Amino acid sequence: MTIARALTIAGSDSGGGAGIQADLKTFTVLGVYGMSALTAITVQNTLGVHGIYNLPLEAIEKQIDAVVTDIGVDAVKTGMLSQVPIIELAAAKIRQHRIRNLVVDPVMVAKGGARLLEASAQNALIEHLLPVAQVVTPNLPETEVLIEREIRTVDDMREAAKRILEFGPRTVVVKGGHLAGDAVDIVYDGENFYELASPRIETRHTHGTGCTFSAAVTAELAKGKNVLEAVSVAKEFITCAISDSLELGGGHGPTNHWAYGKRKQM
Ligand SMILES: Nc1ncnc2c1ncn2[C@@H]1O[C@H](COP(=O)(O)OP(=O)(O)O)[C@@H](O)[C@H]1O
Numbered sequence: 001m002t003i004a005r006a007l008t009i010a011g012s013d014s015g016g017g018a019g020i021q022a023d024l025k026t027f028t029v030l031g032v033y034g035m036s037a038l039t040a041i042t043v044q045n046t047l048g049v050h051g052i053y054n055l056p057l058e059a060i061e062k063q064i065d066a067v068v069t070d071i072g073v074d075a076v077k078t079g080m081l082s083q084v085p086i087i088e089l090a091a092a093k094i095r096q097h098r099i100r101n102l103v104v105d106p107v108m109v110a111k112g113g114a115r116l117l118e119a120s121a122q123n124a125l126i127e128h129l130l131p132v133a134q135v136v137t138p139n140l141p142e143t144e145v146l147i148e149r150e151i152r153t154v155d156d157m158r159e160a161a162k163r164i165l166e167f168g169p170r171t172v173v174v175k176g177g178h179l180a181g182d183a184v185d186i187v188y189d190g191e192n193f194y195e196l197a198s199p200r201i202e203t204r205h206t207h208g209t210g211c212t213f214s215a216a217v218t219a220e221l222a223k224g225k226n227v228l229e230a231v232s233v234a235k236e237f238i239t240c241a242i243s244d245s246l247e248l249g250g251g252h253g254p255t256n257h258w259a260y261g262k263r264k265q266m
């Protein structure tokens with residue numbers, strides 16, 4: 001049996017809703033073999049981030065080399081890369097291993113407000129990682145940081161996508177989860193704009209939505225889907241995961257990574 005293979009280079013969320021845990025669950029539900037290179041261990045639950053322990057650069061490098069050279073990867077995503085040297089290392093490894101299917105989720109701040117990327121590292125994302133990305137998936141606060149402008153409307157999101165494309169990624173997905181009204185994401189590939197829209201689901205259980213969305217894009221790219229097909233599946237996946245909420249913990253709970261798979265079986 002052959003199976004598509006995906007690697008996530010990201011942080012661990014002990015609460016299991018975001019980070020590599022969300023990524024591996026998503027890969028599994030989408031029928032893709034998942035691997036991980038941990039960049040940091042976070043102490044997290046639905047109430048917030050209670051500690052961050054970055055891993056040594058050598059440990060991150062060796063994890064990536066070990067899986068890429070032996071098992072091989074069809075697509076890779078990056079999540080939490082909290083410091084400049086970690087960003088530089090991830091970008092160097094992507095180049096060295098000639099990985100073309102790279103999804104960059106420019107994780108900056110957790111839902112509860114804790115910084116997962118040092119402010120001084122924001123430019124390193126632009127300089128080193130965006131030029132090697134197939135797809136980049138900023139949410140609205142991340143978009144505002146990347147282009148140094150406020151976003152208030154879907155038209156602002158389109159303008160932002162154009163600007164971010166100039167940093168080098170082949171496709172930009174500006175996610176609209178933080179805007180009021182329907183949850184509209186804008187996709188721009190340098191030629192056309194596409195809108196991924198769904199009705200807003202009223203819930204506080206959105207911990208890990210960005211990780212889950214970008215992991216689903218990565219899984220579909222690993223299977224050989226084109227970017228537009230991959231982001232469409234990811235939108236359906238995250239909409240199912242948010243609407244079929246698990247109600248875990250006392251704060252911002254995780255989404256239901258199994259919901260999409262269950263719906264497809266019906
Ligand atoms: N309340 C919601 N209802 C429906 N879709 C949502 C909701 N919140 C987020 N989404 C969708 O989940 C995905 C992640 O979005 P977003 O919350 O903007 O990212 P992040 O988790 O990185 O902050 C996007 O596809 C977005 O449209």
Ligand SMILES: Cc1ncc(COP(=O)(O)O)c(N)n1
Binds near residue numbers: 208
């Ligand atoms: C280890 C880790 N990585 C990423 C996020 C962002 O989560 P979200 O998808 O809610 O923005 C997180 N909370 N923890």
